Amino acid sequence: MNVTIVDYNSGNISSVINSFTEVAKGTVNLEVTSDLNKIKSSDKVVLPGQGSFKSCIDALNSINGLTDILNEFVINKKKPLFGICVGLQMFADVGYEETETKGLGWIPGKVSKIDNKNGEYKLPHIGWNQINIVKDSKIFKDVENNSHMYFVHSYEFIPEDKDVISATTDYSSKVVCSVEKDNILGTQFHPEKSDKIGLKIIKNFINI
Template structure:
């Protein structure tokens, strides 16, 4: 099985690569690439994202044919994709970080700045926080509810269809921190920085 981490120059993804390598060793063939043919022939894709919504969307669009290839992989071929942090946020129709920017439109919704209640909550939301698993999700197999995950973000994804939400975290409000829609999976937290539990989530995705 081929698993590809899409490297589209969106910041430092070394911890994502290292954790997937640790989990995938001897089990699957792991590639880190922006080569469209390798992405097309993959069985599963990981879409990381660091920085702002706009900078990540711009970076995806700067590689000719990449967005079309991802759309075909996810929407037409219905193969599994896992988005991490801004990788998840880009599933939305639109984001408002820096300026209004169109997302991939895979899961209807928008990405807005977390309401910090006039400074009561610090932004970015950074560090460990509990997740509340609200529906059974394939990537949460054998993960206990109220497990702690590692977060770094100032913006949140608000999907129109609440049934796609698989987990939330409490920070100023109930923030969506995981989604699952058919073959599309995403976490706002960083599984690659969330110790053994995070590695278990990665393992669950690889074993899908």
């Protein structure tokens, strides 16, 4: 089985690569690439994202044909894709970080700044926080509710259809921290920085 981590120059993804390499060793063929043919022929794709919504969308769009290949992979072929942090946020129709920016439009919704209650809550939301699993999800197999995951973000994905939400975390409000819609999965937290439970989530994705 071929699993591809999309490397589109969106910041440092070494911890993502290291974690997936650790979980995948001896079982799957892991590629880190922006090569369109390799992405197209993959069985599963990982879409990381660091920095702002706009910078990640711009970086995706700067590689000619990449968004088309991802659309075909996800929408037409319905193969599993896992978005991490801004990788998840880009599923939305639109994001409002820096400026209004069109997203990939895979899951209707928007990405807005977390309401910090007039400074009561610090932004970015950094560090360990508990997740509340709200529906069965393929990536939460054998993961206990209220497990702690590692977060770094100031913006949150607000999907129109609440049924796609698989987990939330409490930070000023119930912030969406995981979604699943058919073959499209994503986490706002960083599984690659969330110790053994994070590795379990990565393994669950690889095992889908």
